[in-house]
Amino acid sequence: MKVACxxxxxxxxxxxxxxxxxxxxxxxxxxxxELQNLSWLLLPEMALxxxxxxxxxxxxxxxxxxxxxxxxxxxxxxxxxxxxxxxIGYPEIEPATSRRYNxxxxxxxxxxxxxxxxxxxxxxxxxxxxxxxxxxxxRGQVNGLGEVAMGICMDINPxxxxxxxxxxxFANHCLQPTPVPLVAINMAWLTRLGPEEVAADPKGVxxxxxxxxxxxxxxxxxxxxxxxxxxxxxxxxxTEGGVVYAGTSTVMRIEKxxxxxxxxxxxxxEERLLLVDLKEPPKFAVTTGPPGQAPGQP
Numbered sequence: 001m002k003v004a005c006x007x008x009x010x011x012x013x014x015x016x017x018x019x020x021x022x023x024x025x026x027x028x029x030x031x032x033x034e035l036q037n038l039s040w041l042l043l044p045e046m047a048l049x050x051x052x053x054x055x056x057x058x059x060x061x062x063x064x065x066x067x068x069x070x071x072x073x074x075x076x077x078x079x080x081x082x083x084x085x086x087x088i089g090y091p092e093i094e095p096a097t098s099r100r101y102n103x104x105x106x107x108x109x110x111x112x113x114x115x116x117x118x119x120x121x122x123x124x125x126x127x128x129x130x131x132x133x134x135x136x137x138x139r140g141q142v143n144g145l146g147e148v149a150m151g152i153c154m155d156i157n158p159x160x161x162x163x164x165x166x167x168x169x170f171a172n173h174c175l176q177p178t179p180v181p182l183v184a185i186n187m188a189w190l191t192r193l194g195p196e197e198v199a200a201d202p203k204g205v206x207x208x209x210x211x212x213x214x215x216x217x218x219x220x221x222x223x224x225x226x227x228x229x230x231x232x233x234x235x236x237x238x239t240e241g242g243v244v245y246a247g248t249s250t251v252m253r254i255e256k257x258x259x260x261x262x263x264x265x266x267x268x269x270e271e272r273l274l275l276v277d278l279k280e281p282p283k284f285a286v287t288t289g290p291p292g293q294a295p296g297q298p
Contacts, residue, residue: 009238202269
């Protein structure tokens with residue numbers, strides 16, 4: 001299976017500009033022949049609208065009807081062109097109830113909507129306009145991908161930052177009733193670094209963020225699953241309304257006994273496609289220890 005994360009710097013409220021940027025990055029990769037036999041393309045949380053809307057009034061013009069708005073239409077077009085599954089984040093409004101959600105939609109290579117997942121754990125920014133999804137996280141069979149667990153950014157944190165650190169709600173969801181082989185997280189994850197620090201080293205990995213993500217999947221490391229578990233972190237980069245994003249999109253494999261290896265990883269400021277063939281050996285090994293209590297930033 002060949003998977004890809006499109007890490008880029010969408011700007012809040014600039015839908016057309018974000019589409020142009022995403023299309024340009026994908027077309028460049030296509031011209032290089034990199035997207036042949038792609039199985040799954042993942043984009044960040046709220047990838048084409050931007051994320052950091054200050055309030056409900058600001059985001060209202062960009063809310064999209066359930067699996068029927070411009071983000072879903074873009075995903076359909078790309079999926080059919082690439083003959084690949086596509087998962088993209090978007091701000092959803094449910095027509096029947098007018099409820100609003102921070103969601104992802106997954107479409108098949110034929111353009112069929114397979115999954116519409118609504119974020120379970122809301123970050124402070126989400127709480128100004130969105131409701132928690134009625135179903136906690138997603139896990140199920142996705143035609144063409146197999147059994148998959150999916151979440152959105154804050155989902156991997158303790159609920160509202162009030163639940164016990166060791167509850168590991170999302171990680172334990174990935175283990176029940178048995179370990180799921182493929183996990184994907186679409187993200188708009190912040191960094192503690194300032195914009196000048198990121199700009200000075202755009203290809204550098206945000207090591208603190210990567211370590212935190214690993215900590216939040218500690219139960220998977222200890223599960224001693226018989227089969228390897230693949231985890232995809234599809235993050236964005238750049239700045240938006242005074243906040244800085246961590247980039248560092250990563251595809252990793254957790255092996256029997258908890259050994260963790262990284263297939264590949266992007267830098268904290270890189271705008272490009274992360275391409276990984278899961279049949280190829282990972283590039284890096286990661287040393288992990290017992291979980292701590294470090295604060296996280298979704």
